[in-house]
Amino acid sequence: MTATGLAVAERPAYRDPNILRWVGAYTASTTGDMVYHLALSWAAVQNGTPAQAGIVLAxxxxxxxxxxxxxxxxxxxxxxxxxxISSDAVRCVVVLGVAAALALASPGLWVLAAVALVFGAVDALFMPAVGALPPRIAASEQLARVQGMRGLAYRISVLVGAPLGGLAVSLGGSAAAFGAAGLLFAFSLPLLLALRLSPLPTVDDAARERTTALRDLTDGLHYLRRHRVLGPLMIVIALSDLGFVGPLNVGLALLSDARGWGAAGIGWILAGFGTGAGAASLLLTVRGRIPRAGLVLSWTIALGAASIAALAHVPQLPVAVAVSVSVGLLAGLSGALCGALTQTECDPVYLGRVTSVSTFFSLGVAPLSFPLTGAAVGLWGPVPVFAASAAVCALGGIYGLSVKALRRAELPR
Known part of the structure; x- marks a missing residue:
């Protein structure tokens, strides 16, 4: 048993009730997020022009x-x-409030814009915090399994969230969809409150008074820059995400249109990707530890880049779906290993800040490639654009292989 008495090292994470509570809360919250975004999109389109709806979503x-x-x-x-807990509580109150407003009146586009701003701010708090929680509920040797379980939970949320949101909109409009999202956020709260945490260090009140938030941020960035594994790992994450998200989002739709596969083709390819990513998450959940994690991480990114480039050369949809399965498998495995290495290598005092840096690259910087990818495909076609994006992604894997400390990084036994 660990020193805190919170987990038995021999018991896998998927049998630990405390970890299962966290996974349940994460699943409910992520599904609520999926339903919320669908509800916001629909309400914005119904209450404004397409351009105004795009602004609200942005x-x-x-x-x-x-x-x-x-x-x-x-x-x-x-x-x-x-x-x-605070983030999910705020999201619950805000979403149920807008559901009530939409049910009783037509509050206008400005209300939806305000909700979008609040949600963006709350997401900025939620995402680093949810990434910093696993080391407080699981032993270090179980963190890879927890990342696998988190990946499975996300896939379930994607699978359930969109149909649930669509059903709610069809039955009761945007108000019903917002209400469903609010109930999902509410469901996560008792599970989060029931979590038992190990007493990892936190900043006490006296320390908070002696320093400023800006100083805390710069200290975290300096810690990251000096770390032999985490600094290079952030560069790997940034490059791989920058090369990955454009082709698998905007580029995929344009490729499917160019090949004549239509919307159904996009759905099949995304289903293939989700299947591969889910298989990678299941592998980590069951196996628990991947030997030579840093080396495997870098090679899976490089091989995944080759699969991305191959997508643009495939003329037949069934083959493209098979290639997308390989992309999902490799990307899912590398992403989970990135998360597990981040959590095991990082000093717990800095984990929120380090997680925020990786999330900033994944969800802040990488999506900026969407308009560039679309414009480039329009000018030159999908083949050179997919190849260029794959080269950026591969550069991340090659860089990881070139850094000795990262290449030799291991997960705890």
Missing amino acids: LSAVMRALLMLGGGVVADRFGPRRVV
């Missing part, structure tokens, strides 16, 4: 990117569970 992403690094500071200062 507000949340901009706010999230601007505040993400600050969210990591908050998670380290006040503890991740407190921040996650």
